[in-house]
Amino acid sequence: MSHGNQSEDASGNPRQFDAIIIGAGQAGPSLAGRLDAAGLRVAIIERHLVGGTCVNTGCKPTKTLVASAYAAQMARRGGDYGFSTGEVSVDMAAVAARANKVIVDSRAGNEDWLAGMAHVELIRGHARFDGPGTVSVNGERLAAPRIFINVGGRASVPDLPGLHDVPYLTNTDIVALDTLPRHLVVVGGSYIGLEFAQMYRRFGAEVTIIERADRVIAREDPDVSEAVRTILEDEGIAVRTGADRIAFQPHDDGVAVSINTGEGASVVVGSHVLIAIGRRPNTDDLGLDAAGIEHDERGYIKVDDQLQTTVPGIWALGDCNGRGAFTHTAYNDFEIVAANLFDGDDRRVSSRVPGYALYIDPPLARVGMTEAEAARTGRPLLFSKRPMARVGRAVEKGETKGFMKVVADAGTKRILGAAILGTGGDEAIHGILDMMSADQPIDELRWAVPIHPTVSELIPTLLLGLAPAQ
Known part of the structure; x- marks a missing residue:
């Protein structure tokens, strides 16, 4: 990996690269590898952790936790299979350490991969556009004819009454939790919330799910939602749907969450609260307007069917483009862009089967x-x-x-x-x-x-x- 220390020249011109990648999430390192193989000089800029959501707070740690929870549950079911295990207790510190090792090993693998690329420079810092083809990072200006945005997303935290007066967790916080909640209240009955609800129930916590819609995972068909709810309730998870007027206030035992459902008003007191109501793109401090890059009202970067933004020479890949919210779609974004740039293909997002x-x-x-x-x-x-x-x-x-x-x-x-x-x-x-x-x-x-x-x-x-x- 090159580590040039040349900044702007005497005339103030930015340091030149063949390509700049903003964000080292799922698509970024793979794209850097393809550009590197083509002999192009690349700057890949990461302000936080290499590997993005999947490696650090998403798929890798959560599926590791899911595996631990599954193993605990199967041990409790030993009698169904003809063996006994005695009482099953969970060492949350050991569970968390196992998940953290997966994170650290995966992140290190990505960092080592980038370090082995001869024409790629990893720059740690927060990049912002200051023009259509230039970005600033750590007080330095960089320029390239091709810029790829891969900044990902983060948990969306709503402005609910009292929420900012109480402690709460997002998915980023809860994957690092090394103690067992007495009662975990999950606000949001969709994909992220349901995974954490079941795993922490299996770890031994009392769990309540609060969902505004009239059913969990409301984008699915009703029979799927109903079956998933039954699976969760059969394990002792309380599911409160149709909840509105959700509000929070401090309580001696943690956090009091007040809701109103068809059954009337009630209060759930949790030792921990997980906010899992969706994601938002990390584009609000990227300087998109300075580059003339259009985005929608939620901050998702507008792209065409080949992932090009409204500015020629700039592409957006992964969660920040609103065209997919998964590790596999982010990786496929890389595949589409690379195939079109280097292989003479005409690959399009619309051809992807979701x-x-x-x-x-x-x-x-x-x-x-x-x-x-x-x-x-x-x-x-x-x-x-x-x-x-x-x-x-x-x-x-x-x-x-x-x-x-x-x-x-x-x-x-x-x-x-x-x-x-x-x-x-x-x-x-x-x-x-x-x-x-x-x-x-x-x-x-x-x-x-x-x-x-x-x-x-x-x-x-x-x-x-x-x-x-x-």
């Missing part, structure tokens, strides 16, 4: 449209749904909660969307995702011969059951 997973146990895996979204297209549709209790592998594992379902276009015989809420669903969904990405008809997957016993083996049967809605 897929994601909610990592409660059992996980929810989703690809394409929900049934509600498919219905809004006005197309003639086919539906099929099967319980996980029909899956031999799920029965053998003693994990039969959930179901799998699919919606397809009756005319084109293409799958429009699918959901698998069940053990192994986050892996099994890829058979469907791949067929959708390849734009193959139902019969191509229907006549595949899956391995027995697997979760995926029910998918051909699921497709065979496709029929119009009754």
